[in-house]
Amino acid sequence: MKRWPPMKTLVTQAFLLAAELHANQKRKAALATGVPYLSHLMETAGMVMTSGAPETVVAAALLHDAIEDHGNATRQSIQQRLGDDVLALVEECTEPGTGGPVKAAWQERKKAALQRMQGLSMFALMILAADKLQNTRDLYRNVILRGDEAYAAFRVEKAAKLWFYSEAASEMQKRLGTFEADHPHNPLLLMTRCWLQEFSEALTFLELH
Template identity: 30%
Template sequence: MGEFPDYLPQDETARPFSVIERAIQYAAEAHKGAVRKGSLVPYIAHPMETMMLVASMTNDNEVIAAAALHDVVEDTPITIEEIEAEFGQKIAFYVAHESENKREDRPKSETWKIRKQEQLEKTKDASRSVKCIMLADKLSNMRASLRDFKRDGRAIWQKFNMKDEKEQYWYYHAVADVVKELADTPCYQEYISILDIVFHDLDEEMTRDL
């Protein structure tokens, strides 16, 4: 079957690869062998879905390419300097903006909220393009969570570094607030509808506790 993506070698008459095609190739190689958390789904499925969601919100090829690459620096040994050398300053900026400071010297569960707060803060006043990538990334995550929720219910959070569903509730709703300028897009509307389903029971519990 070959590797994903399986392109034929170019010849002299072939058109050059677009920046999006190059980003797909680069991301596929970078994430090779990795799988989505709690599944056997190849990890590359997530950045590809994120890329397609971003493409529904913008025609900017560099923003779309950055979406394909958005987890490369955060989750692989590749550095932001390597991204800039390969794809230029603009794409590197978007990828850097989407990349968390993982603080590898500390347990991920211990730094989870700090990292999420940092991402929210730096995205709050960012450009629409940056917010498109964040929304697409989180919508892709919530689509996967919805599939798991339909099978496993509220136990789905146990596979994550942050297992407290109230913290997950806080974060995903905070994202919705940060990217609310995209409220007119189908991506935002789908995102909100998924939150309403996945966190419905918790919503009711929190309302009763008030």
């Protein structure tokens, strides 16, 4: 039976930094009130970890929202504590138009994010696929319990939220296809395909409810 190696320092340091940066944030679409934002990062990183991805990818998954939520100054902390490889992945996962003192308009940011998905590295694609799936799982459960009230916590209307998710699913599936053409049996790509399939199925439910 395969044994997992002990958790290495890199993931531990990433977790500690994520806990520090996101200490005062709460989840918007959580089923309970006041759920720490760290829960989303832990679930996303957990999916990446159980896929067998390298430790740098797991660390980046824990910090994928750090720059977006806490500004460009966070780059230095990530680089100093976790290195250039983790920082590069976090930067790939950071939505364009964020990180500065003022964020760009929502529609502008999302269109730029969709364009960036067309050139994602394999590991950044994995992180964003896990991220979007985890968000959609939470929203799916919330909609079952609360209906359209589940969207009240977001800054945009239901139609806009689902538009972005639908376009993101399409762009990520296309990008995944380019990797699968060269590496059809790569287990990490197979796992990413499963995540995107579940993401699309959840979206179909949300669009009908």
